[in-house]
Amino acid sequence: MNAPHRGLCSVLCALAALVCTCAHGASHLYSAVIPSGAVRVLIISPQGPWPAGGFRIEDDHGTVLVPKLLPDAALAATLDAASQTALASLARMASAGTDSHTLLGLLTLRLVSDWDFARAAGAAVELPAGTRSRALVAVGLKADGSVATRLGPTPVVQDAAPPAVSSLHAAASAEGVTLEWQTPANAAAVPVYAYQVERNSGAVQERVTLHAQLMTLQKNNAPNPYVDHAPPVGVTLGYAVALVDVLGIAGTAATTTLFSPDFEAGAPPSQLHAQGGRGLITLTWASGSSARTAGLVVERAQLVDGPYEQLTPEGLNPKLARFEDHQVQPGANYYYRVRAVTADGSLGASGDPVRAAALAATPLAAPQGLAAEVGSSEVALHWQPVAGTSLAGYIIERRASANATRWARLNTRLVSQTAYLDRVGPSAGGSFEYRVTAVATDEGQSAPSAGLKIALKDTTPPEPPRLVTSSGADGQVEIHFTAAEPAGKSAQVLLLRSESAEEEGLVIGAPVAAAAGLIRDTWVEGGTAYWYHLVALDAAGNRSALSEAFRVRVAAATLPLPAAPQVSYSKDPAPQVTLKFAPPPPHVLILVEVARADGSWRILQGPMEGSSAIDTDPPAAQASYRIVYVAESGGPGRASAAVTSH
Numbered sequence: 001m002n003a004p005h006r007g008l009c010s011v012l013c014a015l016a017a018l019v020c021t022c023a024h025g026a027s028h029l030y031s032a033v034i035p036s037g038a039v040r041v042l043i044i045s046p047q048g049p050w051p052a053g054g055f056r057i058e059d060d061h062g063t064v065l066v067p068k069l070l071p072d073a074a075l076a077a078t079l080d081a082a083s084q085t086a087l088a089s090l091a092r093m094a095s096a097g098t099d100s101h102t103l104l105g106l107l108t109l110r111l112v113s114d115w116d117f118a119r120a121a122g123a124a125v126e127l128p129a130g131t132r133s134r135a136l137v138a139v140g141l142k143a144d145g146s147v148a149t150r151l152g153p154t155p156v157v158q159d160a161a162p163p164a165v166s167s168l169h170a171a172a173s174a175e176g177v178t179l180e181w182q183t184p185a186n187a188a189a190v191p192v193y194a195y196q197v198e199r200n201s202g203a204v205q206e207r208v209t210l211h212a213q214l215m216t217l218q219k220n221n222a223p224n225p226y227v228d229h230a231p232p233v234g235v236t237l238g239y240a241v242a243l244v245d246v247l248g249i250a251g252t253a254a255t256t257t258l259f260s261p262d263f264e265a266g267a268p269p270s271q272l273h274a275q276g277g278r279g280l281i282t283l284t285w286a287s288g289s290s291a292r293t294a295g296l297v298v299e300r301a302q303l304v305d306g307p308y309e310q311l312t313p314e315g316l317n318p319k320l321a322r323f324e325d326h327q328v329q330p331g332a333n334y335y336y337r338v339r340a341v342t343a344d345g346s347l348g349a350s351g352d353p354v355r356a357a358a359l360a361a362t363p364l365a366a367p368q369g370l371a372a373e374v375g376s377s378e379v380a381l382h383w384q385p386v387a388g389t390s391l392a393g394y395i396i397e398r399r400a401s402a403n404a405t406r407w408a409r410l411n412t413r414l415v416s417q418t419a420y421l422d423r424v425g426p427s428a429g430g431s432f433e434y435r436v437t438a439v440a441t442d443e444g445q446s447a448p449s450a451g452l453k454i455a456l457k458d459t460t461p462p463e464p465p466r467l468v469t470s471s472g473a474d475g476q477v478e479i480h481f482t483a484a485e486p487a488g489k490s491a492q493v494l495l496l497r498s499e500s501a502e503e504e505g506l507v508i509g510a511p512v513a514a515a516a517g518l519i520r521d522t523w524v525e526g527g528t529a530y531w532y533h534l535v536a537l538d539a540a541g542n543r544s545a546l547s548e549a550f551r552v553r554v555a556a557a558t559l560p561l562p563a564a565p566q567v568s569y570s571k572d573p574a575p576q577v578t579l580k581f582a583p584p585p586p587h588v589l590i591l592v593e594v595a596r597a598d599g600s601w602r603i604l605q606g607p608m609e610g611s612s613a614i615d616t617d618p619p620a621a622q623a624s625y626r627i628v629y630v631a632e633s634g635g636p637g638r639a640s641a642a643v644t645s646h
Contacts, residue, residue, distance in 0.1 A: 029151040030246050031136045032159035032190050037129035039156060040247040042118055043069075043138045044108050050093050051148045053141030054122050059133035060153045068141070071122035080210055083117055086110060090121055113194035113214040115248025124247075162192045162243035162251030170239055170256045174263040176229040181241055181254065183215070183223055190245040197226055198253070200238035212244040233262035233292075234344055265292035266340045266348020269321070274336050274356035276442075278363075280326045281356045283336055287321035295341040298323050304335050304353055315341050328358040330390055330442035357442060360390045364438040364446035367394065372434065372452055376459045376540070377426055382419040383436050383449065390440040396420045397448070399433050407435065414439055429458040457540065462489040464547040465514070465534040472530075475557025475587065475631075477521040481534055483514040490514040490536040490544070495521060498531045501549035505533060522586055525632065526556035559588065559629040559637030567625050569618070569645040577615040577645045579625055584609065587632050595624035595642065606630070622646055 030042040043055055057066035076087050090107055111118045118124035135153035142148045165181040172178075179197065194212035198205065208228055216224045231237060237260050240253035269285035283298065295315030299308040311325060318340070328334060335355050340348040369384035381396065393414025397407040410422060424432070433453045438446040463484030471478045483490040493514050498505030512519045514536060524530060531551050536544040565581040584590050589607035594615060596602060605613045607630045615625070624644050629637040 029136065029138045029154040030190060031154050032157045032247055034126075034159045034247065034249055035161065039127040039129075039131045039133070039136075040115075040159070040249075041125050041127065041136060041138070042111065042115075042246050043123045043151060044111050050090060051140035052143040053145055053148070056139040056141060057125065057127075058137045058139060060135035060137065063133075065127060065131070065133070065136070066125055069122050069125050069138075072120045075116065076120035079116065079120060083110075083114075083120070083211070086117070087121055109193070109214050112191070112246040113244070114211045115244075115246075116211060118248075157189045159190045159245065159247055159249050160188070161249050162188050162190075162245050164252040165195070165241055165243060165254045168239075168241055168254040168256045170237075170258045172231075172258055172260050172263075174267070176227045177231045177237065177239070177258065177260060178225050178227050179239055179241060179256075180225045181223060183243070188245060190247055190249070192243045192245045192251075194244040194246075195223075195226075196242055196244050196250060197228070198240040198242075199228065199231070200240070201232045201235055212248070212250075215243075231260045233260050233265070234342065235260060261346065262290075262292055262342045262344075263348070265290045265294070265342045266346065268340055268349060268351035269296065269338050270351075272336070272338055272351060272354050274334075274354040276356045276358045278359050279328070279330075279361035280324050281328055281334060281336075281358050283323045283325070283338065283354075285321050285338055287319065289318040289340060292343055293318040293340045294343050294345070296320065297339045297341060297347060298325075299337050299339065299350070300325065301335045301353070302333065304355070308335075308337065330358055330360040330440065330444075333357050359442045359444040360440050363444055364388050364391060364440050366447040367436040367438055367449040370434065370436055370449045370452045372454045374454050374457060376457050377424060379422040379424055379432065379434075379454060379456075380419070381422065381434055381436070381452075385418050386438040386446065388438075388440070390442060392439050392441045392443075394418070394420075395437045395439055395445070396422075397435050397437070398422065401431070401433070424456065426459040427456045428460045429456055431455050458538075459540070459542060461542040462536040462538050462544045464544045465490065465493050465536050467534065467547065467550055468517070470532070470550060470552045472524070472552045472554040475522075475524070475526050475554060477524055477530065477532075477552050477554060479519050479521075479532065479534070479552075480517055481519065482517060483536065484544075487514070489538055491539045492537040493519060494535040494537065494543075495519045496533040496535060496546070497521060498533070498549075501531050501551070503531070504546060505531065511537060524554040526554050529553040556635070557587070557631055559631055559635075560585065561638050562590070562627050562629050562640040564641040564643050565592075565625060565627050567643045567645045569621055571621075574616070575618055575621070577618045577623065577625065579613045579615070579627075581611055581613075581627050581640075583611045584629055589630045589632070591628040591630055591636065593626050593628060593639070594619065601626070601639075618645065 028044050033039050041057060055069040058064050076084055086107060111123050133156055135155050137152035139147055140149035163184040165183055168181040170177055170179050193215055195215050196212045197209045199208045218224055236257055238255060238257045240255045242250040242253035244250045271286040273284050275282045296318055297315055298311045300311050301308040333355055335353040337350045337353045339350050364386055367383045367386050371382055373380040393416045396410045398410055399407050431453055433451045435448040435451050437448045465481040465483055468480040468482055491514055492511035494511045495508045496505035497508045508521050529551055531549050533549055534547040563582055565579045568578050570576055579592060591606035592604045592613040593601040594604045604615055622644050624642040626639045626642045628639045
C-alpha cells in the first residue's frame with residue numbers, strides 16, 4: 001500500500017474508533033480545568049446533523065454559563081485556507097440541517113485535534129478561571145432557538161496535560177527529516193488524539209506544524225511518522241514533539257537532534273554516460289546541479305564495486321557537464337561515477353557507475369597482400385602481418401558476389417596467424433570475394449583489406465551415363481551408351497564388372513571418351529553372364545554415381561578360317577621344317593598339324609600362342625602342314641589350307 005492510501009486508512013481507522021467510542025455511551029462533551037485554572041469545553045457530535053442554532057452551555061443545576069456558542073468568524077479568518085474550507089462545509093451542513101456522516105466524521109477528527117479550529121467552528125469555549133461547576137451540559141439549539149439535543153452532563157475533570165512521548169528518533173533522507181516515537185501506554189484523563197512539532201535550527205525556534213496534527217496509527221499501533229519535507233540543510237537541527245489533548249493542552253515535549261545534510265546539493269548528476277575514444281574516455285552528464293552544489297568529483301575503478309580513486313580531488317565546476325580521462329590503457333574496462341560536493345565539503349551520494357573502454361591512440365593499418373590458393377573443396381588464404389603491439393588477431397569475411405552488400409564473418413574467434421583455410425566443400429563453380437580486418441586488443445578494428453575475388457572449381461560430379469544397348473555376341477561384350485546431360489560435363493566413361501547386381505565391381509580396361517558411345521569387354525568367356533555398371537568422369541576426374549546394373553550373357557566366339565602357314569625345309573645341320581603364320585586373334589590359340597603317311601593329321605605343337613613353329617623330325621623332305629584355331633573353351637575351328645615343304 002502506498003503512503004497516501006496508508007494515511008487515509010489510518011484516518012478512517014481513527015474516525016471509526018472515535019465513532020465507536022461515542023456509540024457505546026461515551027460523552028460527546030469534554031470539559032476540564034486546565035493548568036491556568038480556566039475551564040475548557042469541547043463539543044463533538046459525530047451523529048446527527050450539526051445544530052443550526054449553535055450550543056448553550058449550562059452547569060448541572062441549569063445555570064446558563066454561555067447563552068449561545070456560535071462560530072468565531074474572526075478566529076476563522078486567521079486559520080489556513082484548508083481550515084476555512086472545512087469550516088464553510090460545517091456551516092453549510094448546519095444551515096441545511098443535513099447529515100453527511102463521512103464529512104461530519106472527518107470534521108470531528110479535526111475538532112478533537114485542533115483547539116483553534118474547534119473554537120472557530122463554535123464547538124469549543126474557554127470559561128474564566130474560578131468557574132465552579134462539577135458537571136456541564138451542552139444544549140444543541142435549532143435555528144428558532146428551541147432545543148435540538150442535549151450532551152452531558154459531563155464531569156469537570158483536572159487536565160494534567162498529556163505525558164511525553166518516548167523513543168523519539170529523527171532520520172534525514174532526500175525526502176526530508178522523518179520523526180518517529182512511541183506513545184505512553186497509560187491513558188490521560190482528557191483524551192489525546194494529536195501532536196505538535198517544533199524545530200530549532202540554532203537561531204530560530206519555530207512551529208513546523210501549523211496546528212496540532214491528528215495522530216494516526218500503523219498496523220502495529222505505533223504512530224505514523226511525521227516528515228518535515230523542507231528542513232534547513234547543512235546545520236544541526238533540534239526537534240521537539242509534544243502530545244496535545246482534545247482541549248488543546250500540550251504535554252511535555254520530547255526532544256532530539258540531528259545533522260541535516262544537503263541532499264539536493266549532494267545529489268549526483270543524472271544521465272551519466274561514458275564513451276571510449278582514441279586514447280581517452282569521455283564522460284558526459286546532464287547539467288543543472290543544485291545552486292548550492294559547490295563542485296563535482298569524478299571517481300574511477302576497474303571493478304564495479306571498487307575501490308574507486310578520485311580523478312578530480314580539487315573538484316570540478318558544478319556547471320560543467322563533461323570530463324575527459326586520458327590516463328587510460330587501451331582495451332581495459334573502467335567504471336566511473338560522479339559525486340557532488342556540498343558547501344561544507346561533504347561528498348554526496350554516488351549514482352550508478354557507468355563502464356567504458358578506451359581505444360588505442362592510433363588505429364591499426366589495413367592488412368595487405370591478401371592472396372588465395374583455390375582447391376577442389378577449400379580455399380587457402382594468406383596475407384602479410386599487420387605491425388603493432390596492440391594486435392589481437394584478424395577477422396576473415398566472405399561474400400558470394402562483388403555486388404552483394406553484406407559480408408559474412410567466417411571465424412568466431414580471432415585468428416592469430418596470417419593464414420586461414422576456408423573449407424567450402426564441393427561446389428558447382430561460381431565465385432567468392434574475401435577480405436581481412438585487423439583487430440586490436442582494445443577491440444578497435446582497422447579498415448578492411450582490399451577485396452580478393454576468386455573463382456571456385458566445379459567439383460560436382462557428372463550424372464552417370466545412360467545405357468543404350470548391350471551385346472554379348474561373338475565372344476565379347478559390346479555396350480553402347482550416351483552421356484547424361486549436360487553432355488559436356490562427362491569427359492570419359494569407365495566400365496565396371498561384377499558377379500551380382502549388388503556389387504560395385506572392378507574397372508575393366510581403360511576408360512573411353514564419353515563421346516565415343518561404345519565400350520567393349522573382351523576378357524570374357526562364352527556362355528557366362530556378367531553384371532556391369534557405367535561410371536562417368538569429368539575433366540577434373542570427379543566420378544559420377546554408378547549407373548543402374550545391367551546383365552550381359554556372352555555367346556561362344558565364331559573362329560575365323562586361319563591363313564595357310566609359310567613352310568620351309570632345311571637339312572643342315574639336321575633335317576627340320578620351319579613354319580611361320582599370322583598371330584591368332586585375342587583369346588584364340590593355335591594348333592600346328594603335320595600329315596602322316598596314311599593321310600591322317602597329328603598335332604605337332606599347340607594349343608599355343610605365337611606366330612612360328614619348328615618340326616625337328618619331319619616325316620619326309622616333302623611333308624604337308626596346316627594350322628587350326630582353337631577357342632579358349634577348347635573347341636577347334638576349321639583348318640587352314642595344307643602347305644607342303646620342299
